Amino acid sequence: MYKVMLVDDEDIEREAMADIIPWEKVGMELVDMAWNGIEGLEKIQTNLPDIVITDIKMPVMDGIELIKRTHELYPKIFFVVLSGYGEFEYTSKAMELEIRHYILKPCDVNKIVEVLLNVKKELLNREEKLKSERQYQNSIERMLPQIKERIFYQMIRKKELSVSDKILLSTFTENFSDEVILLSVRGPKEYDQLDRFALTNIITELMGEDQVYMNAGLKKEIVYLLPAALSPQLCSLMLKVHSEYNKYKKVRLRSAVSKRGRLKECFRLYCQIQELFDFGGVEEKQEFLHFGMYHDKAEDSFLMVDYTKIRNAKNIQELIFEIYCSCVKMQMQKITLDRMSEVYGFVLRILFGEDEKDLKKCEQVSELLEQVIETCAFHMNLIFPNTKDGNRMKKILYMVYWNIKNPDLNLQYMAQNVLFMNEDYLGRFFAKNMNERFSAFLVRIRILLIQRLLLYQPDIKVSDLAEQTGYPSDGQYLTKVFKKHTGMVLSEYRRMIKNNIEERAE
Template sequence: MYKVLIVDDERIIREGIGNSIDWDNYGFSLCGMAENGIDAYETIIRDVPDVVITDIKMPGMDGLELISKVNAEYPQIIFIILSGYGEFEFANKAMKYGVKYYLLKPCDENEIIMILIEIESEKKDEEKKDRFLKDINDNLKKVLPQVGEQFLRDFIMGVNYSKLELEYFLRLFDIKETKFKLIVFKMDNAVNESDVIDKFALKNIAYDILDQSTVYLSTILDNNILLLIKSMDLAILTDLLTQIKDAFNKYFKNDICVGVSNENSFDSINKMYLEVQECLKCEFYLGDNKIITEKVIEFNKSRDNLNDSTYNEIIAVSVKTGNIESLNLQLDSFFHMIYEGKLEIEMAKNYCIEIFLIILRQGDGKEVRGYTKGLYEIQDKSTLKQISVYIKEIANEIAKKNYDNNTENYGSIISTVINCVDNNIQNYELSLTWIAKTVLFINENYLGKLFYKHTNEKFSRYVVRLRMEKAKELIKSKKDYKIYEITEQIGLGDNTQYFSQVFKKYTGYTPSEYRKL
């Protein structure tokens, strides 16, 4: 059983989630509920749950602070964020802590259940992979030149060796050259240790093509395979690296990008590594499967030449109305703008995440939940092209569904608005904005135009008419309602003066005159 903690400052939400799910049925147990981050943190220290379902905005310690604090101490705990409409900034920050489950309020228990099922599956896969990797690592230790790998890794990370130690290791690895080059193979999509086989396959292919006498040391660092080789002519080396890429791509799906340092001495390995890392950043705009021998792009730190809202509304309308031709045209233009701007990678990804969220908001609420993990996917992509393909694919899916459903859904949307008004006529917050954001999750202006098109009446006028008709009924009833009682029941709070003005304009009489009639 995996333990779950629910954190929300609204009791109705906490208890609603806690009581609506049969936790045992999905392999989970509810270990507690907390109304703020402080209480939640105390429970986490005591019980160490596997999953925490938390709101973002809470008094005391908010959800983001809780995630940051817990992530530092218990990185294995999985967070599911519950958030209100439009909290992109919070969601984006949460992504940096590895949070990939993000639900927009209101959500039902089925959305949470689907995530729980996915988490349980991931947990079991991780446990299976851990067992598998342990067996693999036990065997690899017997055959890998561990000393050489660690020696190169130490130099990459800037560890200092004494002169005597350095001379000893150079003799140990039979290194007699004085000039070297560092090659870094960056594997795209190699996001977890289950791709360890691909990494070792690439390493073996590189050794075969470059020849054992050319490669002195090698190691694997994150998603990178590093080879320290003796210096050679760049044209010859480029041809050999192309052969390595072609051989690897023939049998494996992972794309690779190759960076090559300038020639340098052994004690400058760390400098060579940093140099190659700068080269590899260019992959974001150049595209994957490239050999990069120098930094050919200077990244732009300024956003001044970009207008944040240039494409947002047009793309949103294109998705909502299912205009796929316009959508693709605008998305191509948007990504071209990012490409031409050559923004720093993190800034460019933030732009892409922002447009992705705008696209998601145009889809059906339940279906959109399945796409929200795309926020994590975008952060993980290596190139702008990969991001554009991913976003365009999902945008087209949502737009096509909207196109297919628009004709029948227009009437359904208006019916929902009318029912919402009928059921919330006493609600002081009732407005087009409130319905658009909390009920239908669509653009307010779009909803207003759609309502007028189907009813030939502005929404505000419609609500006033219903409220005044209800007021007339209350005045004519046998109960002798006070004016303030009437205003409360029709959603105008204690604004009796405003009610009297509107009522007279609507009926031609003041409330007291109407009562006498």
């Protein structure tokens, strides 16, 4: 039963409407009446009706002002306006206030009932919509932990989010800090629901529920998304977490925390965590792992391998370059072949879940790189046509990279000393398959390699750049070629990189 109020300064019409309208039949109850807007507003505040039928032209306070003031207090109250001939100015103002229901004076009972039934229908529709929205909201709230986990899992595994998930993520992250960190807690075996609940409960109690943004379970580890501001006290907090969990489960935990990053970098941050766990030099007794432990070490394989660029390679040429580029960085840091095998094995596990045990059997760097490239290409479907020409072109690319440090490398040298082919035939074959002359290709990848090495190590000596890219050791020819192909002096490019690094750090 909907509550109705009448506001009209004409006593006869007001009383007549009160008497002639079959209120019960239309599912309504007349709760009160008023003779002007001021009295009407007071009684609206007392009775809180669902519907107000008001005259539009009244003394003291007219119907327009009554509607305005009521909507400020109770925006959901429906208004039906009574208007007479010649009151168009008032009626147009009511329209501006989005009033949709009007009754023309003198009032006809059938017309009034028709209007009230339409209002009732709108009220019912609104209630049904609100009910559906509440049900949807309730279901969302019940499912929220699972939804957050699913979205967070997709983010740390670098899976594409659907449009609806992106919308949900934006609502979840409104109050997140600009910088975040990832924390992973590993146990000796896969967590069940009760163990996960216990661990998460301990973490939220010690850190604060509003500090634990999201979490996701991945086999023997649970990963948490936290604000970067927690970094300084995270070690002591996690040792307490380990101690409390040990009281519950009598098992030993290990934790690792990523560097700082943006929310969109979750995959990169997760790779950092996995590297910490995988890092060969870390002793098993270490409970809490963080990159600060390696501040005095030149070796940081994550910085040497760009997982994202490898995964985003569009063709096998780009893939070979990315793998080779990471190899050069490791060679510059004197990383051993065995350690390279560990690093690339880690890369394959992170990117493809590939447990590549045979990498340890490789006896040469070139053999190791070929195996890594072939495995990546298989998973990424970046394979040259399995034809005689396709296999030959892939071999040529490999040989270019394995000889790129040689200052004598050119088309003639490749043909006569590496591939044992006719020089003219090699030139035509290369241009046909690569849509680029051999000399242009060689310069391009050498310049690109220089740019990458500068990005990795901005203070690298020109002589070291020359050594890694096959230019004379004095560096003069290298700087000349670099300027010609990039439009920038080498020192200017180096300065630009340093400035960018400083800006990101601020």
